[in-house]
Amino acid sequence: MRRIISILMENQPGALSRVVGLFSQRNYNIHSLTVAPTDDETLSRLTLTTDGDDRKIEQIVKHLNKLVDVAKLVDLTEGSHIERELMLVKVKATGAQRAEVKRVADIFRGDVVDITPTMYTIQLTGTSEKLDGFLAALAGTPILEVVRSGVSGIARGEKVLSL
Amino acid sequence: MALLSGGEALIRALHDEGVELIFGYPGGAALHIYDAIFTQDKVDHILVRHEQAATHAADGYARATGKPGVVLVTSGPGATNAITGIATAFMDSIPMIVISGQVTRDAIGSDAFQETDMIGVSRPIVKHSFMVQNAQDIPEIVKKAFYIATTGRPGPVVIDIPKDVTDPNVKFEYSYPESVKIRSYSPPTKGHSGQIKKAVDILLSAKRPIIYSGGGVVIGGGSELLTALAHKLGCPVTNTLMGLGAFPGTDKQFVGMLGMHGTYEANMAMHESDVILAVGARFDDRVTNTDISKFCPDATILHIDIDPAAISKTVTAHVPIVGPVIPVLKEMLDLVEAGKNKIDREAQKVWWERIEQWRARKCLEVKPAEGEVIKPQQVIQALYEVTKGDAYVTSDVGQHQMFAAQHYLFDKPRRWINSGGLGTMGFGLPAAMGVQLAFPEATVACVTGEGSIQMNIQELATCTQCALPIKIVNLNNQSLGMVRQWQDMQYGGRHSHSTYADSLPDFVKLAEAYGHVGIRIEKLSELKSKMAEAFAIKDRLVFLDIAVDPTEHVYPMAVRGGAMSEMYLSKTERT
Numbered sequence: 051m052r053r054i055i056s057i058l059m060e061n062q063p064g065a066l067s068r069v070v071g072l073f074s075q076r077n078y079n080i081h082s083l084t085v086a087p088t089d090d091e092t093l094s095r096l097t098l099t100t101d102g103d104d105r106k107i108e109q110i111v112k113h114l115n116k117l118v119d120v121a122k123l124v125d126l127t128e129g130s131h132i133e134r135e136l137m138l139v140k141v142k143a144t145g146a147q148r149a150e151v152k153r154v155a156d157i158f159r160g161d162v163v164d165i166t167p168t169m170y171t172i173q174l175t176g177t178s179e180k181l182d183g184f185l186a187a188l189a190g191t192p193i194l195e196v197v198r199s200g201v202s203g204i205a206r207g208e209k210v211l212s213l
Numbered sequence: 214m215a216l217l218s219g220g221e222a223l224i225r226a227l228h229d230e231g232v233e234l235i236f237g238y239p240g241g242a243a244l245h246i247y248d249a250i251f252t253q254d255k256v257d258h259i260l261v262r263h264e265q266a267a268t269h270a271a272d273g274y275a276r277a278t279g280k281p282g283v284v285l286v287t288s289g290p291g292a293t294n295a296i297t298g299i300a301t302a303f304m305d306s307i308p309m310i311v312i313s314g315q316v317t318r319d320a321i322g323s324d325a326f327q328e329t330d331m332i333g334v335s336r337p338i339v340k341h342s343f344m345v346q347n348a349q350d351i352p353e354i355v356k357k358a359f360y361i362a363t364t365g366r367p368g369p370v371v372i373d374i375p376k377d378v379t380d381p382n383v384k385f386e387y388s389y390p391e392s393v394k395i396r397s398y399s400p401p402t403k404g405h406s407g408q409i410k411k412a413v414d415i416l417l418s419a420k421r422p423i424i425y426s427g428g429g430v431v432i433g434g435g436s437e438l439l440t441a442l443a444h445k446l447g448c449p450v451t452n453t454l455m456g457l458g459a460f461p462g463t464d465k466q467f468v469g470m471l472g473m474h475g476t477y478e479a480n481m482a483m484h485e486s487d488v489i490l491a492v493g494a495r496f497d498d499r500v501t502n503t504d505i506s507k508f509c510p511d512a513t514i515l516h517i518d519i520d521p522a523a524i525s526k527t528v529t530a531h532v533p534i535v536g537p538v539i540p541v542l543k544e545m546l547d548l549v550e551a552g553k554n555k556i557d558r559e560a561q562k563v564w565w566e567r568i569e570q571w572r573a574r575k576c577l578e579v580k581p582a583e584g585e586v587i588k589p590q591q592v593i594q595a596l597y598e599v600t601k602g603d604a605y606v607t608s609d610v611g612q613h614q615m616f617a618a619q620h621y622l623f624d625k626p627r628r629w630i631n632s633g634g635l636g637t638m639g640f641g642l643p644a645a646m647g648v649q650l651a652f653p654e655a656t657v658a659c660v661t662g663e664g665s666i667q668m669n670i671q672e673l674a675t676c677t678q679c680a681l682p683i684k685i686v687n688l689n690n691q692s693l694g695m696v697r698q699w700q701d702m703q704y705g706g707r708h709s710h711s712t713y714a715d716s717l718p719d720f721v722k723l724a725e726a727y728g729h730v731g732i733r734i735e736k737l738s739e740l741k742s743k744m745a746e747a748f749a750i751k752d753r754l755v756f757l758d759i760a761v762d763p764t765e766h767v768y769p770m771a772v773r774g775g776a777m778s779e780m781y782l783s784k785t786e787r788t
Contacts, residue, residue, distance in 0.1 A: 059397065060397055063344070064332060064336075064342070064344070067333070067336065068336060071336050071337060075337045105525070108525065109522065109526060112521050112522035113522050115521070115522075116520070116521075116522055118340070118341040118361060118395065118397060118398045119341075119397060120397060121396060121397035122397075213396065
């Protein structure tokens with residue numbers, strides 16, 4: 051099962067490599083990973099997606115917690131949460147396809163953020179599933195480049211991940 | 214406040230932390246630090262002959278004393294040579310501080326001479342690591358490093374210091390912090406009372422309980438409490454390889470070590486138990502065997518460990534208790550005392566009768582060889598008698614290690630010092646140096662084999678320099694015994710690269726070349742007298758090179774992929 055783990059950790063050199071290293075060292079998967087400092091610049095927020103059964107996730111969470119640089123973490127998928135991913139897609143857009151691509155982008159509430167006579171760059175945010183859906187909907191349109199930010203997430207309601 | 218350079222501050226900080234002894238080897242990037250060592254007399258330095266030995270010596274020192282071991286090496290090869298020893302300490306949760314020199318800050322990343330990314334290379338095998346960026350940070354980093362290494366589940370911490378940070382010409386105002394707080398690190402200080410109560414209730418109503426205790430009890434200082442608890446419960450106790458001595462080896466409730474080369478009675482009792490109290494043990498594959506589904510099918514598992522990640526990692530715990538062994542066992546002991554009338558003594562009697570039946574099989578009994586041929590087990594038995602069971606015994610890795618674990622009955626914790634988790638050949642001699650330096654008057658024996666000892670044989674020179682009267686007990690079977698045993702059992706007796714009889718050194722001459730005493734023993738009738746003779750020499754290192762039966766195997770041995778009840782008991786018997 052896909053999980054989103056959100057980690058609050060020291061904004062220190064080497065902290066990220068310890069988290070990433072743990073995954074390769076213990077043969078866990080990372081599907082996506084995104085990290086940046088928070089409003090408190092001594093702390094970074096790292097969100098990663100992984101998969102595994104409950105047993106494996108329990109081990110991942112425990113081992114992450116053991117890392118000295120990790121202050122707190124939460125498995126967002128345990129409760130109701132909001133997840134967002136940003137995607138930039140460069141697609142070929144010529145002739146009749148030009149209007150079609152724009153129409154599909156509109157349906158997905160995507161923005162065209164750059165154009166040339168032969169292509170569009172479309173920006174899209176949403177769940178990973180929605181971004182996958184958009185790429186599927188572009189079937190037939192030559193996709194030149196895709197950049198995805200990886201998932202960021204936050205719990206719904208009053209739950210807060212902070213020190 | 215004193216004005217100190219980075220190098221001086223480092224050594225001063227070690228002293229302020231209570232360090233008396235460090236093990237190391239100098240080199241370019243560490244020279245400022247070595248100069249700072251030269252100009253003071255508070256922290257002693259032991260010069261080893263290879264950095265791996267520095268880590269093992271510090272490790273042995275830590276295991277014997279409970280205090281963290283400290284290592285100092287230079288950058289590049291100095292640092293990478295230390296890696297095996299760091300990994301050894303990491304696997305066995307030994308507190309250790311490894312200080313490595315690094316190239317100057319401006320040279321980092323330039324593939325400079327003797328540059329290695331020590332933080333990166335050591336990352337998977339350390340509890341934590343620090344790269345010092347400013348000399349002023351040294352006191353706080355040292356304080357944090359010791360705090361992390363020694364608290365919670367202990368482990369090695371690396372401090373990597375660029376050479377220019379220790380520059381003797383750049384001074385700063387030194388003060389050592391009294392305490393340190395790390396907001397993202399807070400090891401547990403006590404167990405969950407509800408869980409403890411639940412565990413005790415289950416223990417008290419058990420019909421076939423067993424205590425399975427590991428290295429955590431030794432490290433956590435819980436031996437006395439564990440022994441008291443076991444006596445109160447009246448149940449059998451088995452120790453892991455790492456836990457030997459945590460419960461007295463001569464106690465009648467002790468059923469021996471468990472696992473791959475555990476006793477028949479320990480493994481059978483585990484397999485047939487209805488409640489297992491695991492204390493500071495991690496259900497590793499040398500205990501559980503590879504197929505977890507066959508592990509102790511009837512047992513309710515109560516698992517105490519300071520590391521939550523050790524709980525339900527392989528075997529699911531029914532009652533997990535996260536906490537240090539002392540407060541948890543204390544709480545349990547009180548509850549057991551209060552509820553001891555609930556113990557079903559009748560069921561316990563039946564349980565013990567069953568265990569005695571298993572014991573009667575005498576799985577460790579040694580069948581003497583023909584004539585004067587010495588069985589390796591007889592060497593350990595002689596060692597036990599000659600040292601009256603009261604020596605510090607370090608070991609290397611292989612058959613000799615298992616024979617020592619089976620036949621030397623440790624009554625005290627911190628007496629049995631071996632590389633359990635990583636299984637590092639070459640550990641024994643440098644570890645013995647660490648122990649002997651910590652306890653100069655103690656009898657320290659290094660049980661080894663002619664394979665393992667050659668992995669750090671150069672340390673005989675360190676022993677000469679420091680006048681360490683270690684007794685090396687070399688079980689010389691002219692082959693890599695454990696490898697050979699597996700090849701006998703699983704590879705049709707094809708001894709692929711496990712023998713070297715025609716190229717072994719004359720260990721007696723070798724010992725003498727280093728300035729020690731060498732004694733060769735080839736006859737069973739001379740075993741005990743010559744061993745006694747060796748141990749009577751109090752002020753010299755004695756290398757006992759003992760020819761043992763090369764065909765001997767270690768038994769019992771778990772059947773691969775089997776349940777704990779499935780063992781080979783000899784070359785011809787299987788359960």
